[in-house]
Amino acid sequence: MALRRSETLVEIEGCNGDLVTISGPGQGREGFQLLEGGLQDVYDIPFTTIYTQHAFEQGATYNGMRIERRTPVITVLAHATSSRHWMAVDERWAELWSPLADTKLWVTTPDSRRHLLIRQLEHMRVDLSVDPHGEQKTEIETPGVSGDPWWWEPSVFDPWKSTIDTTDGSTAYGTVTVSNPTPYPIWLKWRCQAGPNPGTKWTLPDFSWGNKIHRRAVEDADRVIHMPAMLGNEHVDVETDENAKREQARSTLDTQFYMRMEGKTFLYPLPPRLDPVEIPVAVTGAPAGVGVRVECPRPWPRPWGQRR
Incomplete structure (x- = not known):
């Protein structure tokens, strides 16, 4: 209308x-x-x-x-x-x-x-x-x-798909675009895909973006999380919010995926008013065609306005 x-x-x-x-x-x-x-x-x-x-x-x-x-x-x-x-x-x-x-x-x-x-x-x-x-x-x-x-608008998604076979131990590199036009930090969500055989490993960014909450703003400027090896035909959903009401990483096949994370957690949200920017992702141990998708939620403090 x-x-x-x-x-x-x-x-x-x-x-x-x-x-x-x-x-x-x-x-x-x-x-x-x-x-x-x-x-x-x-x-x-x-x-x-x-x-x-x-x-x-x-x-x-x-x-x-x-x-x-x-x-x-x-x-x-x-x-x-x-x-x-x-x-x-x-x-x-x-x-x-x-x-x-x-x-x-x-x-x-x-x-x-x-x-x-x-x-x-x-x-x-x-x-x-x-x-x-x-x-x-x-x-x-x-x-x-x-x-x-929060007042919610539809999330913004950006996928990346590997075009090369990395089952030989090589690594494929790519980027996805993230943004945050809202006046508050937002927490990214990821969907990681595995190949038909076990062994796919994703590397996802967890940059500090200058956030001093953990007193490691400089040290974690390029921080990444090396995800554990996935099962065949497994999907893993990652909700990076450290205060989420569920475990950060959840598998479609393994109900105890968090144990495979061995204590590794995502720490940082996207800062407010962040213009679209590309961030790196990488995958190894997977055939061509596997992909990852990032979701940028859109929570707003008001029913209208405040858009950058």
Whole structure:
């Protein structure tokens, strides 16, 4: 849908897969209208800074920043349409939400389309100061929670495929392009492929990009991770986030791939506002045609803007 420069489209994609418009072009057509002030805690990323202070310190010392969960509240007017009684509209709204599954809040502007994942935090609240049966409408307040507080755009992928056979122990070298237009660091994701026989070994970059978090910004400027030998026809997914809720490297065949990593871990994210740049990859012990793919996620702190 092409939007005029002044338009913003707000949609709810329910946990049941249903998509409804609550604001912007088409609002009200399905019986929903976003009320004034009906979107709360959805704008900037919620965070708190951490400072510590010893007994005789003058002031305090910065020790980090914690990204918090969001607790968005969405308030809509649910009303009858030409084809639906208000109760049917009300029931449809309830079916969009669950405390056990994600609903997507979509915000589309002429420059972007992003979504926020929300689950129902508490029971819905309905304004019964007027009779909805008589008025054929009611106000519904839906308290939500976003354990993942980022606004997401589709990831950007770049693959590389080896064109030479390296089963003789030689090495094939290539590059993939990465970028980060967002104002926060992002963590790369990789998909590594093996040949039909065991022995494929990938080398992936883990550059510090000047990050001083491990006090090795200079030493790790060209840091790489030599991945362990893979099984035949194995795929390995790598999520470099050191705080990921799962192991960094996961195989499609071996449930204990992390043990084959022998303690090696990825340490560094891409810095904010990084223009597209090529980074090196390498493979050995594999036939021609094996490949690797890098994924650059696109998490944003706001529903629009901030693009470099």
